[in-house]
Structure formats: C-alpha cells, structure tokens
Amino acid sequence: MEYYLDNAATTKISESALKAYIDTATTYFANPSTNYKAGQNAKLKLEETRDEIAKILDVSSNYIYFTSGGSESNSIILSSLLWNNSPGEVIISKIEHASNSEFARILKEKGWKVSTIDAPQGFINPNKLKSMMNDRVRMVCLQYVNNVIGSIQNIEELVKIVRLKEKEYNRKIHFHTDAVQALAKIPFSLKELDVDSASFSAHKFHGPRGVGILYTRLVNQQPLSKAGGQERGVRGGTENLPAIVAMSVALKEQLGTTTIKPSCYDRIYDLNLYLRNNLHTHLLSPRGNYSPYILAFSVAPFPSEVFTRMLNDKGFYVSSGSACSNNVKAKGESILKAMNYSSELSKGSIRISLCDKTTKEEIVAVVNEINNLYDSVVR
Amino acid sequence: MEYYLDNAATTKISESALKAYIDTATTYFANPSTNYKAGQNAKLKLEETRDEIAKILDVSSNYIYFTSGGSESNSIILSSLLWNNSPGEVIISKIEHASNSEFARILKEKGWKVSTIDAPQGFINPNKLKSMMNDRVRMVCLQYVNNVIGSIQNIEELVKIVRLKEKEYNRKIHFHTDAVQALAKIPFSLKELDVDSASFSAHKFHGPRGVGILYTRLVNQQPLSKAGGQERGVRGGTENLPAIVAMSVALKEQLGTTTIKPSCYDRIYDLNLYLRNNLHTHLLSPRGNYSPYILAFSVAPFPSEVFTRMLNDKGFYVSSGSACSNNVKAKGESILKAMNYSSELSKGSIRISLCDKTTKEEIVAVVNEINNLYDSVVR
Numbered sequence: 001m002e003y004y005l006d007n008a009a010t011t012k013i014s015e016s017a018l019k020a021y022i023d024t025a026t027t028y029f030a031n032p033s034t035n036y037k038a039g040q041n042a043k044l045k046l047e048e049t050r051d052e053i054a055k056i057l058d059v060s061s062n063y064i065y066f067t068s069g070g071s072e073s074n075s076i077i078l079s080s081l082l083w084n085n086s087p088g089e090v091i092i093s094k095i096e097h098a099s100n101s102e103f104a105r106i107l108k109e110k111g112w113k114v115s116t117i118d119a120p121q122g123f124i125n126p127n128k129l130k131s132m133m134n135d136r137v138r139m140v141c142l143q144y145v146n147n148v149i150g151s152i153q154n155i156e157e158l159v160k161i162v163r164l165k166e167k168e169y170n171r172k173i174h175f176h177t178d179a180v181q182a183l184a185k186i187p188f189s190l191k192e193l194d195v196d197s198a199s200f201s202a203h204k205f206h207g208p209r210g211v212g213i214l215y216t217r218l219v220n221q222q223p224l225s226k227a228g229g230q231e232r233g234v235r236g237g238t239e240n241l242p243a244i245v246a247m248s249v250a251l252k253e254q255l256g257t258t259t260i261k262p263s264c265y266d267r268i269y270d271l272n273l274y275l276r277n278n279l280h281t282h283l284l285s286p287r288g289n290y291s292p293y294i295l296a297f298s299v300a301p302f303p304s305e306v307f308t309r310m311l312n313d314k315g316f317y318v319s320s321g322s323a324c325s326n327n328v329k330a331k332g333e334s335i336l337k338a339m340n341y342s343s344e345l346s347k348g349s350i351r352i353s354l355c356d357k358t359t360k361e362e363i364v365a366v367v368n369e370i371n372n373l374y375d376s377v378v379r
Numbered sequence: 380m381e382y383y384l385d386n387a388a389t390t391k392i393s394e395s396a397l398k399a400y401i402d403t404a405t406t407y408f409a410n411p412s413t414n415y416k417a418g419q420n421a422k423l424k425l426e427e428t429r430d431e432i433a434k435i436l437d438v439s440s441n442y443i444y445f446t447s448g449g450s451e452s453n454s455i456i457l458s459s460l461l462w463n464n465s466p467g468e469v470i471i472s473k474i475e476h477a478s479n480s481e482f483a484r485i486l487k488e489k490g491w492k493v494s495t496i497d498a499p500q501g502f503i504n505p506n507k508l509k510s511m512m513n514d515r516v517r518m519v520c521l522q523y524v525n526n527v528i529g530s531i532q533n534i535e536e537l538v539k540i541v542r543l544k545e546k547e548y549n550r551k552i553h554f555h556t557d558a559v560q561a562l563a564k565i566p567f568s569l570k571e572l573d574v575d576s577a578s579f580s581a582h583k584f585h586g587p588r589g590v591g592i593l594y595t596r597l598v599n600q601q602p603l604s605k606a607g608g609q610e611r612g613v614r615g616g617t618e619n620l621p622a623i624v625a626m627s628v629a630l631k632e633q634l635g636t637t638t639i640k641p642s643c644y645d646r647i648y649d650l651n652l653y654l655r656n657n658l659h660t661h662l663l664s665p666r667g668n669y670s671p672y673i674l675a676f677s678v679a680p681f682p683s684e685v686f687t688r689m690l691n692d693k694g695f696y697v698s699s700g701s702a703c704s705n706n707v708k709a710k711g712e713s714i715l716k717a718m719n720y721s722s723e724l725s726k727g728s729i730r731i732s733l734c735d736k737t738t739k740e741e742i743v744a745v746v747n748e749i750n751n752l753y754d755s756v757v758r
Contacts, residue, residue, distance in 0.1 A: 002417070009410040009418075010617055018404060025397060025587070031388040034698060035684075036691035038381070039388075068447035068589060071606040071616035079603060082461060085488065099606035099615055106603060109464065203617060208404070210447060210589040210619035224458060224485060224603070227450040227478035236478055237450035238389055238582060240589035305414075312415035319413060 002315045003362045007204075008147055008181060008294050008353035009319060014206040017250040021208055025242040032239050033230065046239055049248045053213065056255060059190050065214040065234045066244050070180040070201030071099035073214035076235060077176045077197050078103040079224040081139060087111035088138035091129070094338035095119045096143050097178050117142075120340040122151030122286050130161050135169040144188075144198070145181035148335050148351060149285045150294030152186060153177075159194045174218065180204055183213075184254035185293045187261035190215060197221070202243065206355070207250035211243035254356060264356040268292045271354055271363045278367045280374050284341060284349055293354050298341075299374055300348030308350055310373055316366050319351045381694045382741045386583075387526055387560060387673050387732035388698060393585040396629040400587055404621040411618050412609065425620055428627045432592065435634060438569050444593040444613045445623050449559040449580030450478035452593035455614065456555045456576050457482040458603040460518060466490035467517035470508070473717035474498045475522050476557050496521075499719045501530030501665050509540050514548040523567075523577070524560035527714050527730060528664045529673030531565060532556075538573045553597065559583055562592075563633035564672045566640035569594060576600070581622065585734070586629035590622035633735060643735040647671045650733055650742045659750045663720060663728055672733050677720075678753055679727030687729055689752055695745050698730045 004012070013021075028045050030038035047061070054061035067073045078100060081090065087110055092100060094116045104114045115132055117124055124142060140162050145152050159175050166173050179198040182188055184205035190198060197216035203209045214234065227236020254262050262268070272292035276283060284296040299307045304320035311318055320332065336346035352366065383391070392400075407424050409417035426440070433440035446452045457479060460469065466489055471479060473495045483493045494511055496503055503521060519541050524531050538554050545552050558577040561567055563584035569577060576595035582588045593613065606615020633641050641647070651671035655662060663675040678686045683699035690697055699711065715725035731745065 004409070004417070006410070006413060006415075006418075009413055010408065012408040013404045013621075018401060022397060022401065025392045029389065029391040030383070030696070031385070034385060034388055034696070035687065036385075036696040038383070038696055039385075068451070068619075069616045072447070075604055075606065079458070083485065083488065097606075098608065099604065102604040102606055102615070106462065109462065201617075208621070209617060210622055225454055225478065225481040227454065227476075227481055229477065236481070237448045238580075238588060240447075242392075242587070243589055308414065317409070317413070317415045317417055 002317065003366055004317050005352045005354065005358070005362065005366060006317050006319050007355035007358070008351065010203050010209075011206045011355050013203070013208050013246070014250050014253055016253055017207050017246040020249040021242045021246040024245040028241055032241060033228070042241055046241055046244065049245050052248050053251065056251060056257060056260060057190055057215065058260070059215065059217070062219060063215050063217045065216065065231045066239065067212045067214050067235050068210050068240070069203070069212040070097070070178065070199045072235070073199035073212050074099040074178055076214055076223050077174075077199075077216070078141070080222050081107060081112065082110060082224060083222050084138065087113075089113040089115060089134070089136040090139045090141065091115045091117055091132055091137055092141040093117050093119055093124055093143055095122070095146055095148070095335045096141065097147060097180065100141055100143075100178055118338050118340070119151070122146055122149050122339050123289070124153060124158065126154070126157050126161055129158055133161065133165045135171065137165075137173055139174040139176060141176045144177045144179040145186060145291045145294075147181050147294070148332050148349070149296040149339070150181070150291040151286050152182075152289045152291060154289070155193045155195060163194065181291060181294065183260075184251060184262050186291050187259070187265070189260070202247035202250060205250055205254050207247035208243045211240055211247050262356065265292070268354050268356070268358070271358060271360065274360070274363055275352065275367060278371070280371045282345060284336065284345065295352045296349055298345040298348040299350060300344045302348055302374070302377055304348050304350050307348070307373065311369060314369060316369055318366070319353075320349060382696060382745055384695060384697050384731045384733065384737070384741065384745060386734035386737070387730065389582050389588070390585045390734050392582070392587050392625070393629050393632055395632055396586050396625040399628040400621045400625040403624040407620055411620060412607070421620055425618055425623065428624050431627050432630065435630060435636060435639060436569055436594065437639070438594065438596070441598060442594050442596045444595065444610045445618065446591045446593050446614050447589050447619070448582070448591040449476070449557065449578045451614070452578035452591050453478040453557055454482075455593055455602050456553075456578075456595070457486075457520070459601050460486060460491065461489060461603060462601050463517065466492075468492040468494060468513070468515040469518045469520065470494045470496055470511055470516055471520040472496050472498055472503055472522055474501070474525055474527070474714045475520065476526060476559065479520055479522075479557055497717050497719070498530070501525055501528050501718050502668070503532055503537065505533070505536050505540055508537055512540065512544045514550065516544075516552055518553040518555060520555045523556045523558040524565060524670045524673075526560050526673070527711050527728070528675040528718070529560070529670040530665050531668045531670060533668070534572045534574060542573065560670060560673065562639075563630060563641050565670050566638070566644070568639070581626035581629060584629055584633050586626035587622045590619055590626050641735065644671070647733050647735070647737070650737060650739065653739070653742055654731065654746060657746045657750070659753050661724060663715065663724065674731045675728055677724040677727040678729060679723045681727055681753070681756055683727050683729050686727070686752065690748060693748060695748055697745070698732075699728060
C-alpha cells in the first residue's frame with residue numbers, strides 16, 4: 001500500500017490534463033511562430049489558453065507569460081535586475097525558494113545590497129519591512145505561501161507598505177511574490193494583492209512538468225535575454241503548447257472557471273484539521289493563516305531523516321524539509337531556523353502535503369502510523 | 380491536402396515518444412529529489428536516461444544536463460559569463476540563433492567586448508577567426524548547423540584554432556556550439572569536435588517541446604542561478620522526467636543506439652538532391668557541407684512573404700526565414716545578409732526542411748508547385 005502525501009513536492013498529472021497534452025501535441029504540433037494555417041492555429045490555441053488563464057486569475061491576458069516553471073518565472077524577474085547599471089538594494093525574505101534566494105549571490109557580486117528579512121513562525125513582520133525600506137530599494141521579493149510550513153504571508157499589507165514608500169520616494173519599487181504553493185490551493189485575488197509580479201508552477205496542481213506562469217503587469221519587463229522573442233520577449237524558446245494547454249485544463253479542474261478558490265478547499269481544510277487535532281507530534285505549521293494543503297510538524301528529539309525513512313518504508317510518502325532542497329543540503333532546516341524554530345525542532349521536521357485526491361482514509365492511516373512510531377520511539 | 384515541410388521550426392512528436400511521455404508521467408510521477416521509493420525510482424529513471432543519451436553521444440554522463448530546450452541551454456552558457464567580474468571578450472558569429480545573439484546586448488552593457496564574425500555563404504573563415512583571437516577572449520560561440528540555410532560549420536577546425544591559442548595564452552577559452560539543427564540530422568562526434576559545450580533541443584527531432592540537452596564538459600560550469608540545485612546545480616527546477624524520457628526515445632528512434640548518424644540520412648540526402656536538381660529557383664544553401672534536412676532558396680525578385688503565403692494556401696507549409704525569428708522582425712533576412720547574400724536574394728528566401736517522415740511524393744509535389752508559381756510570376 002502506498003500513500004502519496006508529498007503533493008507540495010509535485011502532484012501526479014491528472015487524467016484530463018494528460019489527455020489535453022496528448023490531444024494538443026497531436027493536433028496543434030506546428031510552431032506558433034510560423035505563418036501558415038497550422039502554425040496560426042497553434043498560435044490561436046496559445047492565445048485562447050492565455051485568455052482562459054487570465055480570466056481565471058481575473059487579470060489582463062497581457063500580464064500572463066508562459067515559462068518552463070516556477071523556478072524560471074522567479075529567475076526572469078530576479079535576473080532582470082542585472083540590466084540595471086546602478087545597483088540598488090533588494091529586500092528578500094529568508095524563507096524564499098532557492099530559485100529566488102540563489103540570486104542573492106550574483107546580485108551581491110554585481111554591487112547590489114541584498115537585505116534579508118526573517119519570518120518568525122513563518123510570518124514577516126510588516127513593521128520590520130517598513131523599517132527596512134529606503135530610497136535605494138528597487139525590489140521586494142516575498143513568498144506568498146511557504147513551501148515548508150504552509151504559512152500564508154499577508155502580501156496585501158506588505159505591498160501597501162511598499163506602495164506608500166513608492167509615493168514617498170517618487171520611484172517605482174517592484175514587488176514580486178513566489179505564489180507557487182498558492183495557486184489552486186488557497187483563494188486569492190492578484191488584483192487585491194496588488195503585486196507587480198507572481199510565479200506559478202503547473203506540476204504543483206496536477207498539470208504537467210516543465211511549464212509555469214509568470215504574471216507581471218510591468219509590460220516593459222526586461223528579461224535577461226529575449227532569445228527568439230516568444231512570449232512578447234519575456235521568455236524565448238518555442239512555446240510548449242501541449243504543456244500550456246494541459247496546465248490550463250488542470251487549473252480549471254481544480255478551480256472551475258470563475259473563482260480561484262479550489263473546489264475541494266473545504267474538504268482539504270477538514271483533513272488538515274484532523275491532522276492538527278490528532279497528531280501527537282509538535283506542530284510547526286501556524287495556527288492561523290495557513291494553507292490547508294501543507295502541514296509541518298516535528299518529531300524532535302528524533303531526527304526527521306530516520307523517522308521519515310521509517311514512514312517511507314511503510315509506504316507513507318512524506319518529506320523531511322522540501323523536495324527541491326534535498327539537493328541543497330539542509331535547506332528546509334535553515335528555512336525553519338529563519339522562522340526562529342529551535343535547531344532541535346527544525347532537525348525533526350516533517351511535511352505532509354495534500355491534494356484533491358487525498359482521502360480521509362489516507363489521513364487517518366498516516367496519523368495512526370506517525371503516532372505509533374512517535375509514541376514508541378520518542379516518548 | 381497538407382504538406383508539412385517546416386521541420387527545422389519544429390517536428391511532430393513521434394508516437395513512441397508520446398507513449399513514453401504518458402507512461403513516465405503515470406509511472407514515475409514522484410519528484411526525483413525526494414528520498415522515498417517512488418522518488419528514488421524516478422531519480423533512477425532520470426539517471427538511466429542520462430546514461431542512455433550519453434552513450435548515444437559517446438560522452439560521459441557527467442557532461443549531460445537536461446534543460447527546458449535549446450534556448451535555455453544556450454542561455455546557461457552565455458549568462459554564466461556574467462559571474463566574471465573582469466569582463467573580457469566574446470567572439471560570436473553573426474548567424475547565431477537569437478538565444479545566443481541576444482546576449483551581445485547585456486554583455487556589452489556589462490563591459491564585455493563582443494566581436495562578431497561573419498559567415499560568407501554560410502561559412503566562417505578559419506583564418507578570420509585566427510586573426511580575431513587575442514588574450515582577452517574568454518568565449519567563442521559558433522553555431523554548428525545553420526537553421527536558415529543548413530550550412531555545416533567546420534567546428535573541428537575552428538576549435539583547433541582556439542585550442543592552439545589557449546596554449547599560446549596559457550588560459551582556458553570556452554568554445555560553445557549551438558548544435559540544435561545537428562543532432563539526429565547529421566553524423567558527428569562531440570569528442571572529435573572537441574567543443575567545451577553544445578546545445579540540443581528535443582522538439583527538433585520528434586521529441587516533446589520544452590526539453591533539451593546541455594552538453595558541457597566544464598564540470599565546474601557556473602550557471603547564473605542554481606535554483607533548487609537540480610542537474611548538479613547547472614539547471615534548477617523540478618526535473619521534467621516524462622519529457623526527458625520521451626526525448627531519449629525519440630533520439631533512439633532517429634539514431635539507433637550506437638551511432639549518431641540518422642538511420643534515414645541517405646534517404647533524406649536523396650530527397651534534398653531532388654530538390655536541388657529540380658527547383659527552378661535560386662539556391663541559397665551551400666553546394667557542399669550542408670545538412671540535407673534544410674534547403675533554402677530564393678524566389679527573388681518576388682518577395683518571399685507573398686510567395687510563401689501562396690504555397691501555404693495550397694497546403695505546403697514552408698517558412699520564409701526561420702520560425703523562431705518571425706517574432707524578431709526580418710531576423711532570417713539579416714542572417715542571410717551576414718552571409719553576404721544580396722538584399723534582393725535575402726528578401727526572397729524560402730526554407731524547406733525535412734524529417735524522417737517526409738516522402739518523395741511530398742517533395743515532388745512541392746517542387747512542382749514552386750516551379751509552377753515561380754515560372755508564372757517571376758519569369
């Protein structure tokens with residue numbers, strides 16, 4: 001028996017998304033940048049899909065760009081700063097995905113000041129941000145839903161601070177948010193958030209790998225390279241139409257077409273509540289403002305690696321830390337430390353992440369298994 | 380009736396590659412960066428596929444990195460120069476794909492000298508390269524097979540010049556080649572070419588969109604951002620395993636497993652010869668050292684846009700210039716000018732590009748149609 005409970009790492013592509021991939025690859029195989037009928041049909045399909053996604057996100061299609069995924073969406077925004085020949089300052093949280101935080105190194109190398117802001121218990125203090133703002137800041141990069149513990153940042157309030165400072169300094173300040181763990185997970189409105197740009201990834205919501213969205217309303221967004229000029233110069237390379245259409249199908253499947261609240265949100269919320277109410281372990285996820293799709297806890301003083309392996313061996317697929325970071329040793333752990341969790345609690349951290357397919361039976365089974373193991377080895 | 384003759388723009392994914400995509404997406408859906416069995420199985424599949432591709436290319440698997448495509452492979456190499464804080468010089472041909480040539484702007488902005496080398500009739504003069512070499516050159520970036528006319532650059536000879544200069548200056552000089560139109564099209568050996576890095580794209584040989592290969596034997600290749608650290612830090616983002624496996628299947632389908640000469644090469648060569656011998660139009664492709672998969676000719680003084688549209692209307696899908704460049708106005712034309720073709724010939728350029736599925740009947744039909752049109756409107 002296998003229980004897949006690592007949906008924040010990746011989700012399985014849905015049957016209808018896979019079908020859309022196959023249909024599109026077969027029917028619309030021509031290059032959308034060509035002028036003959038087959039190419040123009042592919043181009044039409046591409047723009048139809050952009051319109052559909054824009055409608056779901058309730059924004060202009062002009063602000064939607066297709067990329068190869070969340071990491072690339074983030075990279076396009078961060079690397080664009082390198083065009084700037086008078087380096088300024090970037091404020092970035094200490095709990096970002098590596099695709100953002102990795103840019104700190106090169107920006108510093110190029111003379112930028114990179115100021116990091118911590119997030120005690122997963123939340124950035126708006127007053128802290130306010131106190132860090134100054135007229136050299138060119139970009140603020142703060143994650144929306146944290147991938148390790150599921151905390152939802154109050155982006156709206158944080159953006160308001162930046163907008164006020166923009167007026168004070170009479171200068172544009174770019175607010176970027178990595179919203180990869182938000183789309184099709186929690187209800188939100190890009191308009192209300194008022195961010196300048198946001199990143200999304202299809203494989204986090206049962207779409208295919210290798211495709212994502214960059215939302216940016218800075219229409220003169222200058223990427224590092226335009227390459228072939230596709231995606232209005234923001235992301236070059238032949239458009240991955242089969243994956244783009246499949247992503248749109250997966251998104252509609254999770255959200256319907258008129259709202260951005262996932263149709264299974266309430267059920268997932270209840271499953272998360274069951275985990276919270278029944279696990280004997282130490283809760284790391286916050287008690288309010290959290291995504292129900294992610295639950296982090298600690299089995300300290302037991303090390304998570306060993307505990308996770310025992311769970312894995314019994315078919316419960318959960319993560320210690322975040323998947324993307326197993327390559328960057330102990331990254332999840334360092335993010336928990338940036339949240340002011342003790343080293344001991346951080347070292348014992350485990351993440352369960354759900355999806356629309358997750359059943360009550362699976363959740364009951366994993367709770368029983370974790371409690372049995374925890375009670376026997378830790379208590 | 381439709382005749383798809385624009386395979387240099389993109390090819391249709393093969394049935395077996397599509398099947399491999401579906402199977403992999405379904406069976407190996409876990410994130411390869413996770414530690415449980417499903418994730419480790421995905422990781423094994425990823426490394427098996429890397430080994431298979433390395434074997435076909437007859438190089439170490441350590442030199443094979445999976446990317447989102449040819450454009451990204453090129454970008455990883457070019458953008459890595461930005462780490463260098465003492466800007467040097469880059470020599471780049473005037474006939475590169477936009478994903479390379481676009482970097483000229485930012486490199487210049489960052490203090491680099493960008494020296495461009497022309498390619499009369501599609502070929503770079505080795506003596507010209509020799510005369511341009513100096514001890515400030517850090518990278519030489521020269522395309523292998525040109526996407527507009529199909530000329531095959533004598534990379535081996537060009538690399539030798541650079542290697543000799545390396546010894547003379549006692550300093551490493553990176554030689555990068557965009558080999559997107561070479562793989563599964565012409566026989567070659569990466570070892571014999573002796574390049575430091577090369578780019579490949581799956582959708583040019585009946586693999587899926589959104590996946591490619593970066594070959595680089597510089598194991599300390601520093602990308603602009605490591606993101607999540609996947610692909611040994613060279614290309615971040617969750618690995619697109621279904622597309623990677625499908626790419627490998629498509630490659631094996633074109634090449635078999637032990638050679639890098641396409642199994643249909645001789646047949647395509649004959650089809651190309653038929654085009655050369657029977658078209659009434661002005662040949663732009665070279666008479667020697669060409670890829671049989673690409674044939675360019677000019678219908679001058681008739682403008683190619685109008686001529687192409689007439690062909691397209693009759694179901695013959697051919698390109699004026701290159702697909703990737705319809706977004707960057709008249710790019711194909713400017714590449715032809717960099718090859719010393721007259722403005723008139725360039726403005727009348729049309730490209731036919733073949734694939735293993737192209738039949739003699741299609742080629743005979745397109746030749747008849749072009750000759751009829753050309754004879755009636757031009758002569």
